[in-house]
Amino acid sequence: MLRLPPFRYHRPSTVDGALGLLGEFGDDAMLVAGGTDLIPNMKHRLFEPAHLVALRDVDELRGIREEGDRLRVGAAETLSAVASNPDVSRLFPALAAAAGHVAGPQLRNAGTLGGNVCLDTRCTYYNQTRFWREALGWCLKKDGDVCHVTKVGRKCVAAHSADTPPVLATLDATLLLAGPEGRRELAVRDFFVADGIANTRRQPHEILVEIRIPLASARLRQAYAKLRQRKAIDFPLLTVAVAAECEDDGTVVRIEGVVTGLGSRPRILTGWDEVAEGRVLDDEVVEELASRAHRQCHPLDNIIVDPEWRRAMVPVYVRRALLDLRAA
Ligand SMILES: Cc1cc2nc3c(=O)[nH]c(=O)nc-3n(C[C@H](O)[C@H](O)[C@H](O)COP(=O)(O)OP(=O)(O)OC[C@H]3O[C@@H](n4cnc5c(N)ncnc54)[C@H](O)[C@@H]3O)c2cc1C
Known part of the structure; x- marks a missing residue:
């Protein structure tokens, strides 16, 4: 069983109260809201704050x-x-x-x-027990100086x-x-x-x-698609969000797609307006946008599922999101 490290739990009721506690305890303190990510991470000794400042009682x-x-x-x-x-x-x-x-x-x-x-970002070599990480020789994101994903370089790609x-x-x-x-x-x-x-x-x-x-933004047609291993519980292997402003006849005024689950930040797909502006979002435009997304996305071996398969899924999920948007 993985146990939590010891910590003191504080329950301020105002933002100023929470800021005061963070100021008082400095780097020894962390914020906790629902704790659904932080607490497992503490059990893995990714964080060991002496003070947790809870946000659940802060009315604001x-x-x-x-x-x-x-x-x-x-x-x-x-x-x-x-x-x-x-x-x-x-x-x-x-x-x-x-x-x-x-x-x-x-x-x-x-x-x-x-x-x-x-x-926090996630990686195959980071979201592991202390014992596992130590056996591997730690990693760039926590306690080490090697990135096991890229093997070279000083940049973490979780x-x-x-x-x-x-x-x-x-x-x-x-x-x-x-x-x-x-x-x-x-x-x-x-x-x-x-x-x-x-x-x-x-x-x-x-x-x-x-x-x-x-x-x-409520006037935008919107859609969202998520790739994951199981239909419940799993973190995204790929998330696609799309939004478009359209004329009444369906002509695109502006359109945007953002993906995540691949690199360290959500990625805004570029060049979509050049493809779709002034055109109706028909199957041809959807295919052009999907293949454009495929060309722009190059997942790394940073989460457990094969990066080539995740890359192959990019146009599939962009297409699904755009078809949902068109039907919205
Ligand atoms: C089995 C499992 C599956 C999961 N699947 C998914 C998934 O599919 N998709 C997904 O997105 N997430 C997933 N998560 C992660 C997590 O449950 C969610 O992201 C959740 O929204 C985190 O919110 P929280 O309030 O629990 O954050 P916490 O764990 O309390 O905090 C997370 C981080 O945010 C900081 N923080 C929290 N609130 C604030 C604030 N108001 N201001 C500043 N910093 C703050 C904390 O200090 C901490 O660093 C999963 C977790 C588990 C355990």
Whole structure:
């Protein structure tokens, strides 16, 4: 049985209270929301914080409601709450679908949207017990200086493996972060960086307070498709989010596709407007976009499933998402 390392558990009720605790304990503290990723990682000794600062009692991190020209989703809202919320389902069905496809029901009841956005990257050589990692000689992301995926190079290539950020990016969502210096808003599409060790622009002691989605994005046709080994519980091997603004007759005004599960950050597929703008999304356009995605995606051997097969699945899942979008 894997046991947790010892830690002290703090339950502040305000964002300032949580920031105060993070300031007091410095690098010895970590935030925990649902704990569905952090707690297993602590059991694997990937993190051993002496203090856990829980976000579950912080009221400001709750609530899903329209505010002005956007829908705000508190970062501590559970994935189940997001997936079943009538406003989310009506306005942003792709987000409801993505939240509803994370892991399994129990994990969605505890896991939060904020935790999903801030999820640590994953790799075959990282998400293992301490004993396993030690036997291999550690790895670049934790305790070592070798990347077992690339064998060369100093860059960690652990995979971004969260389902909701690609959808949030296509919906032009932003993130409200609170830190010791105050608050700032950052677009989801600018939040991630290509570094498997620290793949977001969130500072260690910043708290994600809310996710903001412009109501204007509700006019987009949206879809989401996920490749995984089993139909429940599994992390994505590939996630595809697509969104398009279309005229009444179906002519594309703008279209975007974002994939993840391959590299260290969600990838915005390029050149889609050049292919589809001014055209109806017929089978020919769908095929052109799918093969374009295939040319752009080159998965690495960073998660357990064969990278060549995952690459072959890219056009399949892009096609599925686009056909769903067309039918939306
Ligand atoms: C068996 C299994 C299957 C899974 N399958 C999937 C899957 O299919 N798709 C998927 O996307 N995920 C999956 N997960 C991972 C996880 O359940 C979800 O990503 C979940 O949304 C994480 O949210 P949480 O609240 O539990 O985060 P936590 O585990 O509490 O935190 C995760 C990270 O985010 C940080 N954090 C959390 N909230 C905030 C905040 N408000 N501000 C700043 N930092 C914060 C924490 O410090 C930690 O580093 C799976 C997990 C397990 C155990």
